[in-house]
Amino acid sequence: SQQGEEDPQALSIQEGENATMNCSYKTSINNLQWYRQNSGRGLVHLILIRSNEREKHSGRLRVTLDTSKKSSSLLITASRAADTASYFCATARTTGANSKLTFGKGITLSVRP
């Protein structure tokens, strides 16, 4: 079954507002990662949070992880039009001898100038 599911599927905000995106997953993980993808381009890694971490910051990005609820959130503060993109959460976990990074379907964020 799909590991990471983002919510909402689409989000439209005004420039300057904050954007909050959520990700839920079903099984235990080693870490959770957030990626951004501009239309028709490759994914760009934004931030990685390990299972023993609760919060992480990078510039205007803030990521939280709640392993008891199996959920994470990505907050983009003071959004800009250039933040318009799709955002994906990806969960890294080990199953037996294998490790895997599983992506969700993504959230489409539109930031209106």
Next chain:
Amino acid sequence: ETGVTQTPRHLVMGMTNKKSLKCEQHLGHNAMYWYKQSAKKPLELMFVYNFKEQTENNSVPSRFSPECPNSSHLFLHLHTLQPEDSALYLCASSQGEGFAYNEQFFGPGTRLTVL
């Protein structure tokens, strides 16, 4: 630029054609991946190579054939594809053992259309 390049960026092919996608990473990573991205579906992992050895094949049809001659280059050979194979094909690389734990660096992708 992420240090991962892919060629061609766009490819249109008929179902009877044979073509190849190329990926090159300039980051010194040891692991490389092929992903398929279709509209409204999660990113699908196709193949994983670690130190040139294939470590994962996610039940990909044999009409997709990967090749990894060295840790910097990865190919995806295509033959007798179907229209439903039309998608964005992404290559990625990462560093270290337990590779799935680490961030992955993606190329810009090849937009494939099968007629």
